[in-house]
Amino acid sequence: MTGLARRVLITTACLVICWNASPLTAAEPAVFDHATALVDQAIDKGEVAGAVHLVGRGGTILHSHQAGVRDIVSGDSIESDTVVRIYSMTKPITSVAAMTLYEQGRFQLDDPVSKFIPAFEKSSVWDGDMQMAVAPKRPMTVRDVFRHTTGFAYGGNGNAELERRYQQAGLKYRPPQAMLPPEMTIEEAANRLASIPAHHHPGEQFTYGFSTDLLGRLIEVWSGMPLNQYVQQAVLQPLEMRDTAFHVPADRQQRFASCHTKRQGELAIVDPCKGSPFIDGFQFLSGGGGLTSTAADYAKFCQMLVEDGRRNETQILKPETLQMMFADQLGDVPGDFRFGLGFAINDIQVGSGESSRSVKQYSWGGYASTDFRIVPELGLYQIFVRQHVPSQHQLAREVFDHIYSKYDLLVSNPKSQDGEVADQASASDSDSTSESQPVAKPESTDLGTHGFVDSDGVKLHYVTRGKGKLLVMLHGFPDYWYTWREQIPALAEHFQVVAIDLRGYNWSDQPEGVQNYTLDKLVGDVDAVIDHFGQDQAIIVGHDWGGMIAWTFAMQRPKRTEKLVVLNLPHPAGLTRELANNPDQQAASAYAREFQKPDAASKLNAQGLTFWVKDPEARRKYVQAFQRSSFEAMLNFYKANYPRPPYQAQQEFPKVECPVLLLHGLDDTALLPEGLNGTWNQVQNELTLVTIPGASHFVQQDAAESVTGHLVRWLTGFAE
Secondary structure, eight states: OOTTHHHHHHHHHHHHHHHTSSHHHHHHIIIIIHHHHHHHHHHHTTSOSEEEEEEEETTEEEEEEEEEBSOTTTOOBOOTTOBEEOGGGHHHHHHHHHHHHHHTTSOOTTSBGGGTOGGGGGOOEEETTTTEEEOOSSOOBHHHHHHTOSSOOSSOTTOHHHHHHHHHHTOSOBTTTTOBOOSSOHHHHHHHHHTSOBSSOTTSSOOOSTHHHHHHHHHHHHHSSOHHHHHIIIIITTTTOTTOBSSOOGGGGGGBOOEEEEETTEEEEEEOSTTOHHHHOOSSOOTTTOOEEOHHHHHHHHHHHHTTTEETTEEOSOHHHHHHHHSOSOTTSSSSOEEOSSOEEEEEEESOGGGOEEEEEEEEEOTTSOEEEEEGGGTEEEEEEOOBSSOOOHHHHHHHHHHHHTHHHHHTOOSOSOHHHHHHHOTTSOSOOOTTSOOSOOOOOTTOEEEEEEETTEEEEEEEEOOSEEEEEEOOTTOOGGGGTTTHHHHTTTEEEEEEOOTTSTTSOOOOSGGGGSHHHHHHHHHHHHHHTTOSOEEEEEETHHHHHHHHHHHHOGGGEEEEEEESOOOHHHHHHHHHHOHHHHHHTHHHHHHTSTTGGGGOOTTGGGTTOOSHHHHHHHHHHHHHSOHHHHHHHHHHHSOOSSOOOOOOOOOBOSOEEEEEETTOSSSOGGGGTTGGGGBSSOEEEEEETTOOSOHHHHTHHHHHHHHHHHHHTOOO
């Protein structure tokens, strides 16, 4: 049921050899070997004791390379479950924990901190010109705490007077090499911090320091619980992060790493795993740097971040809350640095050559040379773990950047070669390593707003734009919501347009089994969309399989169908008649018979399915969408619903009661125009039939301006 016909099978046949014949062995070296070599070389040169590099996408660990040792004396190897000091990689976890309380209404971002910690009612700012403390220009807010614009650092930052005051207050990290936190509770620390003049007025600039430790104290005030208990309850336990804590329990101490440094050019241990103060933890529950964790455990946190606040069945934050955390909060602060509510924000390039594009990355690192990067738009995350002070992040950056440069090869690899590593991280981390499973969240688009609707447990993605009567647009095979990109803006001037991804496609769920793609299920999806928008009926527009769903919906739901538009899909009476009697249509439908074979999905790939997309930028988007899709699900539409030989004409259908516009590109080689004959016998209202010469099956793209004009005029009643 597509314009691909025989051509798609010929076109994809040669591409399958390149992309699908042996995807693991073909893609793996190109993607991971160089990153692995970078780590191994650094260890061989004695620059690094041991390291773990982990790459994940959605719920799947695609790659985990561990090399070297966790202790240069014992020689014990470092693994993905080695417990390490993550220092400032604690900050994003603390920020997420705080935002769970935001969702509970415990605070607003622009609340003054003094509302919750009264000591800050008397806070001050150091005036360098006057060499004295002065009153702040405005109160310090919770937002300032999240985004590090409080003016509080980890010390004097070169200001001798402020350095003296931090030392006097005991708010300094202690030896060895400033690895140990202040000796006090975070309640005491917050009160002492309030007595020290800030480096600048609230909101004037980004100053890295004790802000997230102050956020930890605010969590205690908001929750009524010690920080460690609330973080455990709100984040760690729900995410099954069993190896993450503010100390190292006895059952994990045999996996705890020593921390290394360089002395006279050689690696040396600065904090041994045995006897380390981190084993018992500290009185100072540092929301800014107190957690110990593992690469495998932190992957669960990253998975939640790239999947709209959800991991498996556990929702930690609402998607809109997470988007707020990913939004730049420093727009009113001078400088180019961007920071959200707990994450640094950068534009990075992924892919290479013509496929290179810019995406947003969110990240932070830890003092002992740990690091992580997430790209929610791609569902991608990377974690780099070692134990070395002072911080050294160059190696992490190199391996991260290499993976980004090979991203297109990465996503052509449908399964992880490191399945045992995924199991090591957690047996429940992923029920499937299929590349076709939906991950992350849709990239922003100027065509409308993304959303999701639940259809009896199946999550359907849509893009919506405009106001007025509801107009639902349904795509076909192989396609997705973006097929309507030329029509959405014009239609949105008159209607609320909702273009959905059919189940199995792009960002929508991909339930397994042919039984989940029968027409009754697909009609139910349209019902769910209309219900989701609180309407009783809608205008239904469908192309190809979307057209079949549209015809069926109009026949079965006459009260819910205000008007019907179908592009390049004859009424089922006409299609079955032609299949039963027209040898040309039988030949044109050979592709459908191929698609109904059990192994048909193995012969498809994203690149081959996009040969018909003419615009290079659009084709890139289609490749990405099809990489997110399930080829098996795509073909289940054919297996569940397309007629099989011996073909039989079916003429007994309920009459369509609403007005119908039928558009058909006459160069369609899969669905011949003869099928349009007799459509008027199936419609008991006005029928408008428009044929468009020179346009193929994908008429909405081949003749976009013509199709858009016909749609707007017919739907609104406008004349030429």
